[in-house]
Amino acid sequence: MAGEKRERGTAPKPSTATGSARIGEIGRAEERSSAFGQLAQRAARSSCTILVTGETGVGKGHLAKELHRESPRGDAPFVPVNCGAIPESIIDSQLFGHAQGAFSGATKDHVGLVRAAEGGTLFLDEVGELPASAQTRLLRLLQDREVQPVGHARPLTVDVRIIAATNRDLREAVEQRAFREDLLFRLDVVRIHVPPLRERAAELDALLDQFNREFAELYRQQTLEFDPAARERIHAYRWPGNIRQLRTLVERLHVLCPDEPVTIDRLAEVGHAAEPAPGAARSLDEVRYEEVIRVLGDNGGSVAAVAAVFGVHRSTIYRWLQGRRPTNQP
Known part of the structure; x- marks a missing residue:
């Protein structure tokens, strides 16, 4: 039954040298067998919640897959979710499911991405982009291991491991009241930072x-x-x-x-x-802004084309454009 816990994912999975090496592929080369690799391998062997931090494109999603593969849940589903790509109006339904008739157009029950990961791992990429309502539901999932689909009478028990990733400073988001502090505490059980290229x-x-x-x-x-x-x-x-x-x-x-x-x-x-260019060192924000502007010009102002060049979502390009401009520009 959907509301009952399953036993899958609880038996230890033997680790292999190959798997350990793959986890170590992300991070400074000199750290592959030391601090970074050891932290990742210890975290992988547990079912604890993990927060992966780092800039856009550093390999957070790849690391999340390897953490899942090396975990006791490695044979169960790995369900990735880009929290920044789902419209706010439907994100609760997409993540947590809905009952038939819960709203106009809900012609049948929808299990939701959380329950689709039952027994395995739910990877929440760009978790800092979750709207307030989804943050509240996620907090309940982490605290009580329950979800309540939209329009459903009772909560359902689920067995999923959460790996979240962000390129934002979530502490700063908390201070700006854009992210729940209690949710940050729940996500930040083990933090793994992936350094930039x-x-x-x-x-x-x-x-x-x-x-x-x-x-x-x-x-x-x-x-x-x-x-x-x-x-x-x-x-x-x-x-x-x-x-x-x-x-x-x-x-x-x-x-x-x-x-x-x-x-x-x-x-x-x-x-x-x-x-x-020669001269004083520039910040990453300045370099990135100039590069985005250059690629925009080369592509007729198409944000979609720029996103394809950088291999990121369009929302990330807009965020980069809103960042700090070079100091020699007004």
């Missing part, structure tokens, strides 16, 4: 080669050849979109120039990574 230079070549092989196989092509100057340019770039942006670049190169060596000129032709 610019702080993971030792991993950049390995990621570049991994994506190169991935898209060569996808498009049935030879792998691309990056000349040393192009690799140096890629290393010099600050990657405001992080791993997701790097992956998008490699795919674009495979599509637009599959049979040509990747040079600095070729990078410029596909709209990537102008040489860093």
